[in-house]
Amino acid sequence: MGSYAVFLRGINVGGINIKMADLRDALKSCGFLDATTLLASGNVVLSSSLDAAGVKQECEKCLRAAFGYEAWVVVLEAGRVAGLVDACPYPEDNKATHTYITLSSDTAVLDELEAAGAALERQDQQRLGPEALAWLAPVGGTLDSPFSKISAKAKFKAATTTRNLRTLIKVGDAARALAAG
Known part of the structure; x- marks a missing residue:
């Protein structure tokens, strides 16, 4: 059994509203019995015998059936979330800026987004x-x-989702706790 963090794209921000209790219930009915949600922005930790690609496919299928929208998720192994937090060179918070991390299920899409960002001034x-x-x-x-x-x-919508660093820290902590049993 692997432990995973699942990040839903675009819920509870402009049109697609899903209560976290309903999200948990839907995922549990699809076989993710220990699914736990964090915050209200579509962050889930769960265990599965599937690999990350299988978890992505099953979660998207489950969400489409349960909530009737074009669901997209990014799935990371539990330990990888903490690794990304540790690798982030920016502060958790300061008075002038917020730190965000865009996650992607498609490296080529993230390559394109990175190049577009690099072309921006400052x-x-x-x-x-x-x-x-x-x-x-x-x-x-x-x-x-x-x-x-x-x-x-x-x-970029089907392959990416963005979280602030504080959220990723919380999800990483919860995913590590799930992995530890």
């Missing part, structure tokens, strides 16, 4: 691995930041 970003890109946004201006506008484009 965009602080760092690749953390094949599935993650850390970046900074000004406090109070995240959604209006040039990089945020690029990452919101339709061509």
Whole structure:
């Protein structure tokens, strides 16, 4: 059995509203019996005998059936979340900026997003691995930041989702606890 963190794209932010209790119930009914949600932005930790690709496929199928929307998730092994947090060179929080990590299920899509961000003037970003890109946004201006506008484009939606560093720390802690049993 492997332990995984599952990050849902685009729920409870503009149109697709899912209660975390309903999300847990749906995943449990699809065989993820220990599914646990964290915060209200679609973060789940669970165990499965499937590999990460299998967990992604089953979660998306389950969410589409249960909630009737085009569900996309990014799945990481439990230990990988902590590794990404440790690799992030930016602060958890400071007065001027917020740290975000964009996660992707498709390396080529993240490569394209990274290149688009690198072309922006004064965009602080760092690749953390094949599935993650850390970046900074000004406090109070995240959604209006040039990089945020690029990452919101339709061509990136099916393969990426973004979390702030504080959320990734919480999910990583929960995933490690699940893995430890």
